[in-house]
Amino acid sequence: MNDELQMFRKQVRRFVQEEFVPQEPRWREQHRCDASAWTKAGETGILCTDIPEEYGGGGGAFAHEAVVMEELAYAGVNFGSGVNSIVAHYVLAYGSEQQKKQWLPRMARGELVGAIGMTEPVAGSDLQSIKTTARRDGDCYVINGSKTFITNGWHAGIISLAVKTDAQLSGAKGISLVIVETKDLPGYRVGRSLEKVGMHAQDTCELFFDDVRVPASNLLGGEEGRGFYQMMEQLPYERLTVAVSAVAVIEQAVAITTRYAKERRAFGKSLIEFQNTRFKLAECKSEAHIARVFLDSCIERLMAGKLDTATAAMAKYWLSDRQCAIVDECVQLHGGYGYMMEYPIARMWTDSRVQRIYAGTNEIMKELIARSL
Numbered sequence: 001m002n003d004e005l006q007m008f009r010k011q012v013r014r015f016v017q018e019e020f021v022p023q024e025p026r027w028r029e030q031h032r033c034d035a036s037a038w039t040k041a042g043e044t045g046i047l048c049t050d051i052p053e054e055y056g057g058g059g060g061a062f063a064h065e066a067v068v069m070e071e072l073a074y075a076g077v078n079f080g081s082g083v084n085s086i087v088a089h090y091v092l093a094y095g096s097e098q099q100k101k102q103w104l105p106r107m108a109r110g111e112l113v114g115a116i117g118m119t120e121p122v123a124g125s126d127l128q129s130i131k132t133t134a135r136r137d138g139d140c141y142v143i144n145g146s147k148t149f150i151t152n153g154w155h156a157g158i159i160s161l162a163v164k165t166d167a168q169l170s171g172a173k174g175i176s177l178v179i180v181e182t183k184d185l186p187g188y189r190v191g192r193s194l195e196k197v198g199m200h201a202q203d204t205c206e207l208f209f210d211d212v213r214v215p216a217s218n219l220l221g222g223e224e225g226r227g228f229y230q231m232m233e234q235l236p237y238e239r240l241t242v243a244v245s246a247v248a249v250i251e252q253a254v255a256i257t258t259r260y261a262k263e264r265r266a267f268g269k270s271l272i273e274f275q276n277t278r279f280k281l282a283e284c285k286s287e288a289h290i291a292r293v294f295l296d297s298c299i300e301r302l303m304a305g306k307l308d309t310a311t312a313a314m315a316k317y318w319l320s321d322r323q324c325a326i327v328d329e330c331v332q333l334h335g336g337y338g339y340m341m342e343y344p345i346a347r348m349w350t351d352s353r354v355q356r357i358y359a360g361t362n363e364i365m366k367e368l369i370a371r372s373l
């Protein structure tokens with residue numbers, strides 16, 4: 001953190017409190033935010049904060065993204081700006097100059113919402129088994145297949161889509177990433193908004209592609225068969241975004257539970273006067289501190305271009321695991337009120353669970369870490 005980032009945090013906090021928090025209960029009901037939330041976020045400068053200014057971004061670093069993700073997590077707002085940034089980084093890393101100029105400024109303004117299309121009904125962890133194909137036909141790719149669990153699916157204007165460009169090649173070799181611009185695109189269809197256990201305001205959908213034609217120039221990286229390696233290169237960034245929100249939720253859970261334990265009374269005392277309550281909160285606070293130190297070191301490494309796959313996997317696995325354990329403990333310390341959705345800790349509990357599943361399950365993270373042994 002530095003003074004500039006602290007100023008930025010204040011601006012983000014004010015925006016989230018004024019523009020998002022009052023709307024959030026309605027977003028939960030409709031299973032997505034309003035489209036206007038994206039353009040307002042763009043106007044305020046909280047989208048693509050770590051994309052260079054020449055492409056319309058904020059010109060900052062991952063630390064700016066972390067501030068945005070933390071403020072959203074502290075406020076309990078599920079908004080897919082992190083996923084939007086991940087897509088922007090695919091374009092920044094592998095897009096041509098013309099593609100960067102074509103897409104990135106619109107993504108930063110919130111006019112073009114980004115989604116990542118990897119997971120399919122038949123392939124999640126086993127990404128190499130995807131079935132969606134992109135067949136070359138003249139100047140176009142013709143895409144057929146479907147994706148599921150896609151964050152920002154409803155609002156998506158631009159999708160970084162994992163496809164098989166060569167169905168004959170087995171495993172990673174036949175996989176490519178193709179950018180799909182969805183507006184008025186024949187054959188493209190957004191399915192239902194999925195009913196999730198938590199994160200109800202987060203837009204999560206199925207996507208269908210029936211003979212969808214996109215320009216062949218939308219292939220990322222200019223060469224077929226690079227998609228799997230491109231995803232592996234970008235996944236540490238995605239995994240760190242999960243770790244950032246995990247630590248923010250841990251910190252918030254400990255803060256609100258400590259407040260609650262001081263206010264709530266039983267047996268003529270406040271809860272915090274029971275040794276068990278104090279010890280549980282002492283354990284949670286210690287873990288929150290350790291989590292923060294580890295996360296900050298990972299952020300520094302990412303910003304220095306030195307975050308390796310195994311360490312990013314450790315951050316995603318361990319911090320999301322701790323998030324679930326600590327939030328669960330905090331629910332317990334709230335008693336019955338911890339199970340009531342009107343209490344933020346209850347929503348944190350239902351929202352937290354998926355952090356161990358998406359962006360690669362924690363079992364897959366352990367596989368990646370084990371490879372470094």
Ligand SMILES: Cc1cc2nc3c(=O)[nH]c(=O)nc-3n(C[C@H](O)[C@H](O)[C@H](O)COP(=O)(O)OP(=O)(O)OC[C@H]3O[C@@H](n4cnc5c(N)ncnc54)[C@H](O)[C@@H]3O)c2cc1C
Pocket residue numbers: 083115116117118119122123124125126148149150151152196199204354357358359360361362363364367
């Ligand atoms: C709310 C939400 C949002 C999501 N957003 C996106 C998105 O924006 N874009 C996108 O592409 N995907 C998204 N996903 C998908 C997510 O990344 C996958 O659900 C995840 O990778 C797991 O894949 P799967 O669901 O097919 O489970 P499976 O791969 O079927 O796994 C089932 C179980 O088997 C275990 N398992 C599988 N393989 C192994 C192995 N080799 N060793 C040990 N255990 C193993 C897993 O760990 C898991 O416990 C999202 C998912 C959710 C729930």
